[in-house]
Amino acid sequence: MNEHQNNPDATTTSVLFGQVRRASASHKVDTNHGLLRNRHFTGQHTVLYLGDLATALLGHLQNAETPTVGETPGFNEQRWSLTTQNGDLHVTITSRPYWGFGLLTAGYLNVIHLQGPKALRNRLVLDVASSLGQRPWEWSRPSRASRFLHRHFPEHDLKSNEIEWQGLADGGRDDLNEAIHGYQTRWEDMRQRADNEEDEALNLAIEDDLHVARKALLEDHTTAVERALARVEGNLILLNPSTNPSSFEPHKTMPSIGNTPPSTNAEVTFVDYAALLEEA
Structure with a gap:
């Protein structure tokens, strides 16, 4: 769905694509309940490489429910999908390789679906973009990213994606x-x-x-x-x-997604207090 149609306020969904630059084995999937846990979780689990973009996004959802992992990583620990709810804002993040067979972290991107009031989407994107230190719409391999979008999301391209990011942040x-x-x-x-x-x-x-x-x-x-x-x-x-x-x-x-931005060493607490997200 395109955010910049004749009546943008009628649009409730934004689709964004962002470059992953760093990732580590800082999270686990509670395989009994399908929930994202921090690296200290001792129950039955698989390892999940969350990445800097998803970590920043989740870190700004201070009142979110514990993310549910829809696609559990297997041999490829950086291929996954998760969803969470933060008040009226529904968030889905999917991690996919787009070049180099996923052998390097820079070969991954996140597909982000945001559904909810435009003001909340605006604020979240501004918080995320300003906290990352680099523009998430800029790619390690632009030609490969363009090819990925053309193949899997033909209604999007690199330019429209940049416009989407910048439009929400400007909002x-x-x-x-x-x-x-x-x-x-x-x-x-x-x-x-x-x-x-x-x-x-x-x-x-x-x-x-x-x-x-x-x-x-x-x-x-x-x-x-x-x-x-x-x-x-x-x-x-x-x-x-x-x-x-x-x-x-x-x-x-002044819609607020969260009061405290994520920091390098802080843990992010969700409504489900059984789970804490610890940043990479």
């Missing part, structure tokens, strides 16, 4: 910019001549945090944007205690 930036603008407008509506030094200090703090949020957005630092706007909201409430905090409703203009 995420637009959503965050709209949130910043919304807080700016609310502040200007509430702002009155300061009656005392405390009010003036709050106004200065709000102004400073709005500046921090804009600067963070320019750097695609989405977590810093959220933190700055959270401080703005708190100070707006202090500035006008009679304001109902729910009237701000930041989640409507």
Whole structure:
């Protein structure tokens, strides 16, 4: 399904293809339950090479269910598929070799299906693209990737894939910019001549945090944007205690997939607390 049709808001599914650059034996499949586990799992299992792209994507789904492995890896530990649900967002990731017979990690790609509200897809793609350190739509072997898409996904090509990635990421930036603008407008509506030094200090703090949020957005630092706007909201409430905090409703203009980005050494916890994803 193409995200950029006449009415993109009517589209609920995005299909993305991304280059895998690093992978290690950091995960296992609980073969009794078909669930993804971390490398410390001691039950009956097979090894699964998750890869940097899938790790980043799952790491930004802070409230997701434990991924279900639909295609369990066999001899080829980097050939698999898994699904998970994060609120209204349904995610499927499939790992496939596209050159070199899958002998090298760089010979793999991930096929990513995102189904759900556009704002959530926007935010997830922005988070993933900004945290990887390289553009997932850029390929180790572009000609082989093009051949793979032509053979298995003829409705897609490398250019349309790049446009899809960038369009969703741009949508995420637009959503965050709209949130910043919304807080700016609310502040200007509430702002009155300061009656005392405390009010003036709050106004200065709000102004400073709005500046921090804009600067963070320019750097695609989405977590810093959220933190700055959270401080703005708190100070707006202090500035006008009679304001109902729910009237701000930041989640409507600033969809959040997760509050903490994945780090190199951190584990990612899912709703099913029996399983922890540990990053490669």
